[in-house]
Amino acid sequence: MVFSSFEFLGVFLPLFLIAYCLVWKYAKPYRNAVVFLFSIGFYAYGAITSGTPLYILLLFVSVIFNFAVGKELSRLGKREEPPKGRMKAVLAFGIVIDFGILFLFKYADFVFGVSLGLALPIGISFYTFQIVSYIIDVYRQPQLVEKSFVNLGAYIMMFPQLIAGPIVRFSTVRADLRKRVESRAMFLEGVKTFIIGLGYKVIIANQLGSTWTQANTIGFESLSVPMAWLSMVAYSFQLFFDFYGYSLMAIGLGRMMGFEFPQNFDSPYVSVSMTEFWRRWHMTLGTWFREYVYIPLGGNRLGKGRGIFNLFVVWMLTGFWHGADWNFIIWGFFLFAVIAVERLGVRDFMESHRFIGHVYMILLIPLQWMVFAVSDLKKLGALYGRLVGIGGIAVSGSDWLTELSHIWWILLIALVLSTDLGKKLYAKVKDSKLIWIPLLAVLAAVIYCLAMGLNDPFLYFRF
Amino acid sequence: MKKVIISALLLTAVVVWIFFSYSTASPLTKKDPEGPQNTVSYAFDRGRGTDSDDSNPHPLAQSSQLNGIIFTKGLAVGQAPEGYFNDALIIGDSRIVGLQLYGGDALKDATWFAATSMGVYNYSKTTVDVEGIGKVGLEELLAKKHFTKIYVCLGINQIGYDMGDHEAKYGAFIKMLRTACPDARVVLVSNLHVAKARSDTDSAVNNPRIDELNNWLLRQQNGSSIFYIECNQLFDDESGAMAAEYTSDRTHLYAKYYPQWSAYLASNAIYQEGDGN
Numbered sequence: 001m002v003f004s005s006f007e008f009l010g011v012f013l014p015l016f017l018i019a020y021c022l023v024w025k026y027a028k029p030y031r032n033a034v035v036f037l038f039s040i041g042f043y044a045y046g047a048i049t050s051g052t053p054l055y056i057l058l059l060f061v062s063v064i065f066n067f068a069v070g071k072e073l074s075r076l077g078k079r080e081e082p083p084k085g086r087m088k089a090v091l092a093f094g095i096v097i098d099f100g101i102l103f104l105f106k107y108a109d110f111v112f113g114v115s116l117g118l119a120l121p122i123g124i125s126f127y128t129f130q131i132v133s134y135i136i137d138v139y140r141q142p143q144l145v146e147k148s149f150v151n152l153g154a155y156i157m158m159f160p161q162l163i164a165g166p167i168v169r170f171s172t173v174r175a176d177l178r179k180r181v182e183s184r185a186m187f188l189e190g191v192k193t194f195i196i197g198l199g200y201k202v203i204i205a206n207q208l209g210s211t212w213t214q215a216n217t218i219g220f221e222s223l224s225v226p227m228a229w230l231s232m233v234a235y236s237f238q239l240f241f242d243f244y245g246y247s248l249m250a251i252g253l254g255r256m257m258g259f260e261f262p263q264n265f266d267s268p269y270v271s272v273s274m275t276e277f278w279r280r281w282h283m284t285l286g287t288w289f290r291e292y293v294y295i296p297l298g299g300n301r302l303g304k305g306r307g308i309f310n311l312f313v314v315w316m317l318t319g320f321w322h323g324a325d326w327n328f329i330i331w332g333f334f335l336f337a338v339i340a341v342e343r344l345g346v347r348d349f350m351e352s353h354r355f356i357g358h359v360y361m362i363l364l365i366p367l368q369w370m371v372f373a374v375s376d377l378k379k380l381g382a383l384y385g386r387l388v389g390i391g392g393i394a395v396s397g398s399d400w401l402t403e404l405s406h407i408w409w410i411l412l413i414a415l416v417l418s419t420d421l422g423k424k425l426y427a428k429v430k431d432s433k434l435i436w437i438p439l440l441a442v443l444a445a446v447i448y449c450l451a452m453g454l455n456d457p458f459l460y461f462r463f
Numbered sequence: 464m465k466k467v468i469i470s471a472l473l474l475t476a477v478v479v480w481i482f483f484s485y486s487t488a489s490p491l492t493k494k495d496p497e498g499p500q501n502t503v504s505y506a507f508d509r510g511r512g513t514d515s516d517d518s519n520p521h522p523l524a525q526s527s528q529l530n531g532i533i534f535t536k537g538l539a540v541g542q543a544p545e546g547y548f549n550d551a552l553i554i555g556d557s558r559i560v561g562l563q564l565y566g567g568d569a570l571k572d573a574t575w576f577a578a579t580s581m582g583v584y585n586y587s588k589t590t591v592d593v594e595g596i597g598k599v600g601l602e603e604l605l606a607k608k609h610f611t612k613i614y615v616c617l618g619i620n621q622i623g624y625d626m627g628d629h630e631a632k633y634g635a636f637i638k639m640l641r642t643a644c645p646d647a648r649v650v651l652v653s654n655l656h657v658a659k660a661r662s663d664t665d666s667a668v669n670n671p672r673i674d675e676l677n678n679w680l681l682r683q684q685n686g687s688s689i690f691y692i693e694c695n696q697l698f699d700d701e702s703g704a705m706a707a708e709y710t711s712d713r714t715h716l717y718a719k720y721y722p723q724w725s726a727y728l729a730s731n732a733i734y735q736e737g738d739g740n
Contacts, residue, residue, distance in 0.1 A: 052481075052485060054477065054480060054481045054484060054485070055481070057477050058474075058477050058478065058481060061470070061473050061474045061477050062474060064470045064473065064474075065467070065470040065471055065473070065474045067470075068466040068467045068469075068470040069467055071466065072464055072466070072467050090464070090467065093467070093471070094467075097471055097474065101474070101478060104478065114488065115487060115488065116482070116486045116487065116488050117485070117486050117487030117488060118481070118482070118485055118486050119485065213712070216711045216712070217710075217711055217712050217715050217717075218561075218565070218717070218718045219711065219717035219718050219719055221717075221718075221719060222565060222717065222718030222719050393718075393719040394565045394566075394567060394718045394719045394721060394722055395718075396564040396565055396718070399564065
């Protein structure tokens with residue numbers, strides 16, 4: 001079930017909030033149980049309606065397995081002389097099983113050229129990374145272990161971030177799981193954040209998404225040059241506001257329950273280098289790879305050559321995490337190449353010549369998103385060709401004018417909100433009671449869009 | 464460690480269960496029977512159709528020589544003469560919008576009244592920016608300009624509605640056109656099929672229903688003022704669905720195929736002496 005749906009907004013969320021508030025008032029120790037149960041229900045609804053009810057069992061038993069792994073690591077780690085070798089074996093076993101399941105569902109078909117025909121369990125890329133981060137953290141610090149199965153279940157399956165992140169490290173929420181203070185102020189802050197995220201997703205992302213859908217329907221070889229660029233820019237904004245909106249909704253829902261989830265985006269489109277961009281885009285994924293791949297491999301502490309190799313591994317894995325296809329591998333390699341080159345001085349140059357840096361990124365960001373978005377390499381070539389007027393079959397010269405007339409105002413809003421301006425303005429007014437006027441207007445607009453059927457599925461749901 | 468092993472075995476059992484339940488590679492998963500699920504047909508070909516009226520086919524359809532188009536009263540079917548489309552109106556939904564934008568020069572002289580989501584249920588509420596006239600509704604357009612040929616390609620947007628009611632509404636629509644332009648030839652263009660992937664999974668928009676409507680459209684032709692032209696053979700695969708490689712959304716053609724469609728319509732025009740002069 002997506003957050004921007006009537007099922008969630010009109011049924012699930014009100015029921016959850018009522019149950020949570022009642023338990024908070026009369027049976028506080030059971031709050032996490034409510035979160036856990038509703039999260040199971042949330043995922044089960046999606047699994048059942050997509051014809052794969054067993055996937056809820058898969059997730060639930062994964063929680064049981066990793067709970068056992070965590071307990072075992074903690075038991076071994078708390079000994080006077082922890083048997084590091086045995087602990088490594090237990091951790092390795094856990095990682096192999098967790099990633100093995102991810103590999104089976106997501107990568108086996110591509111890697112082995114077979115067709116198992118298994119639908120991808122929704123959110124498996126996110127929750128697997130979250131689960132693995134837990135057992136690695138317990139291996140490193142056995143005292144971190146969660147002794148309550150319900151608490152661990154609530155952490156792993158928490159519906160706000162279960163299917164699309166942010167990828168939350170256990171240490172971030174450990175204290176909140178055991179003892180958090182929900183307050184009216186935090187709850188209202190959560191509601192505001194949720195509404196903003198909802199607006200980003202439904203009003204901005206979904207509407208700009210129609211331009212990209214249109215471009216695909218037309219066929220890239222038939223786009224006029226301006227339409228090709230317009231489609232690319234529209235997609236870039238759609239992807240950002242789709243994902244950022246969803247992350248904000250997750251953070252807002254977490255705040256309503258008293259959890260403080262990490263931010264996932266920090267105005268990435270104002271970056272002046274690709275290095276900076278990936279410190280601002282999907283930050284929790286970047287943190288995961290840094291903590292659990294780059295640094296354990298040695299980071300850049302073992303010499304330049306090894307540093308480049310480690311960078312290569314991280315970016316190839318990042319690309320592959322996003323999808324099991326050649327375009328994601330090419331995309332990962334492209335990012336590695338750009339970031340590696342930036343280390344040779346390009347980044348420093350861009351940071352000291354920010355205007356040039358912005359121009360550099362304004363071109364590079366949408367161009368690299370096309371590799372991400374188009375899995376058919378022939379079609380990708382056709383699209384890149386149309387950007388510079390190469391190719392062209394049955395092109396309608398006025399296609400971009402019609403499209404622009406529909407979306408110019410959303411593009412403008414997206415442009416402004418993708419900078420820091422929106423955040424700075426919100427920070428100034430968020431505590432004023434008057435903020436509710438535009439927020440309720442956004443909510444009304446969202447409901448209108450949903451009622452009119454102007455609702456596309458979340459782009460990152462294929463992960 | 465025992466709990467780790469037991470839970471790992473339990474997890475493995477669940478994965479195996481999932482494999483045998485959902486994987487298409489599993490010997491236990493129900494597979495589709497060989498061959499296409501939906502036997503679709505072109506409306507003019509009764510020999511292999513799903514039309515329920517097979518026992519009493521329309522007599523004019525049997526005498527059809529070309530895609531079910533019958534010509535009488537000095538009418539002929541063939542390449543449209545120069546200027547043929549100057550007084551032609553083409554009415555349609557999003558697919559006709561595509562035809563207008565990407566169909567090239569073959570039909571460019573026609574007047575277009577095409578809008579996304581349009582059908583015989585909502586045409587009266589639809590306004591279109593018509594070149595040379597401005598934003599008008601269909602009835603207003605028919606009152607303002609004289610047409611001798613009216614092409615209609617509607618139906619897909621309401622194909623999920625009750626078919627009897629849809630046909631009644633369509634009949635009323637054709638009657639409205641005939642009343643507004645009594646001497647116009649109304650050419651009913653077949654609704655294109657959708658791709659097999661959509662047809663097999665969509666209970667509303669699927670090729671059997673499209674064929675049912677197309678069959679009804681075929682039965683409306685009278686040889687003098689109402690005609691039917693079948694176009695699905697241009698884009699269908701061997702299963703009778705729109706070929707998957709022709710579409711990205713399983714419903715609309717890629718733009719590069721619209722010139723083929725417009726050329727086909729232009730080369731199968733219902734004309735008589737004096738047309739286009």
